Amino acid sequence: MMAGSGLHFVVLILAVAICGAASVFQPISDSHRSAAVDVFVPVDGSYKSLEEAYEALKTLEILGIDKKSDLSSRTCENVVKVLGSSSSTLKDAFYALSVNGILKCKTGEAVLLKDIVSQLQAGVKGAKSLLDFYYSVRGLVLVKEQFSGTDLSIGDAEAIFRSIKTLSQTDGRWRYSSNNPESSTFAADLAFETLAGVISLAPSEIDQSLIQTLKTGILKLFDSIQKYDDGTFYFDEKSVDASQSPISTTASVIKGLTSFAASESTGLNLPGDKIVGLAKFLLGVGIPGDAKDFFNQIDALACLEDNRFSVPLILSLPSTVISLSKKEPLKVKVSTVLGSTAPALSVKLTQAISSRSKDSSVINNQELKFDADSATYFLDSFPKNFDVGKYTFIFEIVLDDSANEKAYITEAQTKVPIAATGVISIENAEIAVLDSDLGSVESQKKLDLTKDGAVSLSANHLQKLRLSFQLTSPLGHVFKPHQAFFKLKHESQVEHIFLVKTSAKKSELVLDFLGLVEKLYYLSGKYEIQLTIGDASMENSLLSNIGHIELDLPERPEKAPRPPVQSTESHSSYGPKAEISHIFRIPEKLPAKQLSLVFLGLIVLPFIGFLIGLTQLGANIKSFPSSAGSAIPALLFHGGIAAVLLLYVLFWWKLDLFTTLKGVSLLGVFLLFVGHRTLSQLAAASNKLKSA
Amino acid sequence: MVKSTSKDAQDLFRSLRSAYSATPTNLKIIDLYVVFAVFTALIQVAYMAMVGSFPFNSFLSGVLSCIGTAVLAVCLRIQVNKENKEFKDLAPERAFADFVLCNLVLHLVIINFLG
Numbered sequence: 066m067m068a069g070s071g072l073h074f075v076v077l078i079l080a081v082a083i084c085g086a087a088s089v090f091q092p093i094s095d096s097h098r099s100a101a102v103d104v105f106v107p108v109d110g111s112y113k114s115l116e117e118a119y120e121a122l123k124t125l126e127i128l129g130i131d132k133k134s135d136l137s138s139r140t141c142e143n144v145v146k147v148l149g150s151s152s153s154t155l156k157d158a159f160y161a162l163s164v165n166g167i168l169k170c171k172t173g174e175a176v177l178l179k180d181i182v183s184q185l186q187a188g189v190k191g192a193k194s195l196l197d198f199y200y201s202v203r204g205l206v207l208v209k210e211q212f213s214g215t216d217l218s219i220g221d222a223e224a225i226f227r228s229i230k231t232l233s234q235t236d237g238r239w240r241y242s243s244n245n246p247e248s249s250t251f252a253a254d255l256a257f258e259t260l261a262g263v264i265s266l267a268p269s270e271i272d273q274s275l276i277q278t279l280k281t282g283i284l285k286l287f288d289s290i291q292k293y294d295d296g297t298f299y300f301d302e303k304s305v306d307a308s309q310s311p312i313s314t315t316a317s318v319i320k321g322l323t324s325f326a327a328s329e330s331t332g333l334n335l336p337g338d339k340i341v342g343l344a345k346f347l348l349g350v351g352i353p354g355d356a357k358d359f360f361n362q363i364d365a366l367a368c369l370e371d372n373r374f375s376v377p378l379i380l381s382l383p384s385t386v387i388s389l390s391k392k393e394p395l396k397v398k399v400s401t402v403l404g405s406t407a408p409a410l411s412v413k414l415t416q417a418i419s420s421r422s423k424d425s426s427v428i429n430n431q432e433l434k435f436d437a438d439s440a441t442y443f444l445d446s447f448p449k450n451f452d453v454g455k456y457t458f459i460f461e462i463v464l465d466d467s468a469n470e471k472a473y474i475t476e477a478q479t480k481v482p483i484a485a486t487g488v489i490s491i492e493n494a495e496i497a498v499l500d501s502d503l504g505s506v507e508s509q510k511k512l513d514l515t516k517d518g519a520v521s522l523s524a525n526h527l528q529k530l531r532l533s534f535q536l537t538s539p540l541g542h543v544f545k546p547h548q549a550f551f552k553l554k555h556e557s558q559v560e561h562i563f564l565v566k567t568s569a570k571k572s573e574l575v576l577d578f579l580g581l582v583e584k585l586y587y588l589s590g591k592y593e594i595q596l597t598i599g600d601a602s603m604e605n606s607l608l609s610n611i612g613h614i615e616l617d618l619p620e621r622p623e624k625a626p627r628p629p630v631q632s633t634e635s636h637s638s639y640g641p642k643a644e645i646s647h648i649f650r651i652p653e654k655l656p657a658k659q660l661s662l663v664f665l666g667l668i669v670l671p672f673i674g675f676l677i678g679l680t681q682l683g684a685n686i687k688s689f690p691s692s693a694g695s696a697i698p699a700l701l702f703h704g705g706i707a708a709v710l711l712l713y714v715l716f717w718w719k720l721d722l723f724t725t726l727k728g729v730s731l732l733g734v735f736l737l738f739v740g741h742r743t744l745s746q747l748a749a750a751s752n753k754l755k756s757a
Numbered sequence: 758m759v760k761s762t763s764k765d766a767q768d769l770f771r772s773l774r775s776a777y778s779a780t781p782t783n784l785k786i787i788d789l790y791v792v793f794a795v796f797t798a799l800i801q802v803a804y805m806a807m808v809g810s811f812p813f814n815s816f817l818s819g820v821l822s823c824i825g826t827a828v829l830a831v832c833l834r835i836q837v838n839k840e841n842k843e844f845k846d847l848a849p850e851r852a853f854a855d856f857v858l859c860n861l862v863l864h865l866v867i868i869n870f871l872g
Contacts (some may be wrong), residue, residue, distance in 0.1 A: 722869055
């Protein structure tokens with residue numbers, strides 16, 4: 066899908082790059098054929114699946130490329146194996162028959178055939194989804210084409226037709242099966258091909274009115290067609306996660322339409338410009354990178370090439386550049402999408418509109434001559450007022466109405482962008498140094514811009530430099546080039562570029578050094594002069610070194626900007642950079658370890674003094690309750706306090722505040738109860754003593 | 758003159774001692790605890806004076822823990838002292854419970870600030 070979406074993006078870029086709805090489409094050419102060999106001939110000599118084999122072989126057959134014999138024999142083995150086994154699926158049988166149609170393998174006895182036919186007929190009867198119908202009905206059609214004389218009966222053709230038709234929707238798209246509400250344009254192709262197959266297998270049994278309703282349904286499908294600005298039309302699936310790219314959707318619609326039209330004797334009235342637009346869309350893809358897209362493109366173009374009702378003709382130009390100096394004719398080719406010759410027709414150039422004056426046309430209704438040897442149409446004489454520049458040529462194809470077997474369709478008008486180039490003559494080129502106040506010329510030199518000169522001038526900052534020349538097109542009009550650059554390059558490699566402006570009469574550049582002193586970084590010395598003139602329509606674009614000029618500029622003042630340092634070794638910027646030395650915060654000076662340990666000992670001293678003092682005072686725990694009922698709460702109380710203190714130590718060591726708070730709240734509630742119990746018992750005891 | 762002042766000082770000291778010995782034991786225990794806490798604080802201050810106050814929060818939390826617990830002990834002593842008329846109706850067990858609770862809260866804050 067990535068390749069598909071990538072291709073879609075490429076097609077979009079192609080469409081965007083073409084401005085003004087003018088573009089050139091080329092039919093399938095040899096570059097396609099050589100790419101096909103790369104894409105479709107497998108390296109290891111065999112295809113991964115019959116579906117791949119069918120796509121590859123069909124594409125190679127359409128493009129007229131010979132298949133290798135060992136490849137064919139190996140694929141044939143596979144085909145015979147699938148057709149011989151009775152357990153192969155409908156899909157495998159269908160693709161095996163398709164490959165057989167291309168390779169014409171020797172399948173052996175007719176016993177195989179009866180099995181296949183019965184399997185396909187059972188498939189038709191028991192088909193529940195569109196794909197089942199497709200494989201079985203198309204399989205029967207293929208058997209009928211390849212093995213003449215077999216008796217195929219499809220059963221009740223009209224009932225089958227109707228049951229397939231129930232899957233259609235009013236917006237022209239079809240569903241895959243009656244339980245699945247998902248519908249797609251791709252399913253429409255499957256439906257049309259299946260119905261065409263049903264009609265071809267039982268032509269007399271289908272009611273004409275059914276076929277008519279189907280035709281209106283097909284035309285409804287065209288309502289969902291989309292178009293690009295350059296006149297190409299395409300189909301795209303509406304659903305977001307469709308696995309079909311616009312190429313495969315468009316190709317499938319074309320295949321379905323043409324197969325249905327082929328089986329129908331009266332034909333469909335398909336809109337001609339849309340068919341050509343679809344053909345142009347497929348050609349505009351170029352060479353697809355994906356094998357599936359390549360197959361879809363070539364298969365659909367082959368359907369368009371060879372159908373009875375609407376064969377599109379493509380107008381293409383080998384070269385869209387007219388050189389007025391070489392006086393070669395403009396060649397135009399008309400062919401079918403696969404590059405085959407077109408029938409007798411005439412090509413007319415109705416208009417040639419210049420990009421400069423869009424309302425009037427330089428050439429009107431010129432008929433192109435036909436060269437039968439190369440099968441091209443050409444225009445060799447251009448009017449006198451055909452000057453260099455960009456044009457849009459509008460071609461029309463007129464078909465000769467002598468009896469054609471097929472009905473050809475063309476675009477109403479084909480717009481092609483053409484560029485006309487010629488030799489531009491350069492006259493009166495001169496360079497002069499002027500005194501700025503009086504405008505008088507101090508030194509003036511004539512230039513020959515076609516070769517490098519060795520003009521040597523000198524100027525100071527009070528003077529001006531003037532360069533002027535005239536460019537004329539082959540017809541004598543003043544030519545304004547796209548690029549006219551004047552470059553001054555100092556000895557120290559500092560460069561400055563100025564634009565030469567073109568007015569109605571000539572091109573001129575005046576450099577006033579007084580104002581440019583700061584831009585030139587006050588660098589005095591020798592400057593080389595280089596002039597570049599270029600344009601797409603100019604066949605003799607030039608870059609010439611005119612010479613050099615000595616400039617005398619004043620001294621640089623203190624605050625003026627310095628010229629940028631020209632790094633001569635630009636490659637050194639890719640080497641390793643300097644090592645960064647990080648500056649860390651200097652850690653604080655900590656006291657000596659022994660000092661800290663001494664103080665640790667000193668801290669403990671008051672605690673020892675406290676304990677000694679307690680014993681001296683005669684502190685005791687005589688009033689610790691002795692009875693079990695009071696001792697337990699007392700013990701728990703002391704234990705709880707110890708637990709809280711232990712929790713604090715843990716908190717300092719590793720826990721965080723929230724865990725500690727949770728623990729403290731739990732222990733606190735516990736302590737509350739226990740402590741209240743103990744202390745109230747103590748209070749009761751002391752009250753008893755007091756009252757007693 | 759000097760002799761009388763020194764004798765007065767000795768007499769003063771002797772009378773203070775005899776008066777103090779009359780205080781109940783539990784109050785003496787509390788006094789001892791206060792002295793212990795203050796001494797610990799003084800040692801910490803002396804240490805900081807020697808090595809500098811680099812982890813200042815640790816110094817503060819250490820000193821304030823000692824001072825805080827000393828203050829709470831003084832409050833306990835006031836509330837427990839039977840000669841104090843204002844706290845006649847307050848049971849000493851209740852005062853002790855307050856002392857324990859306040860100490861626990863103080864030490865939680867101290868440990869958090871210790872770093």
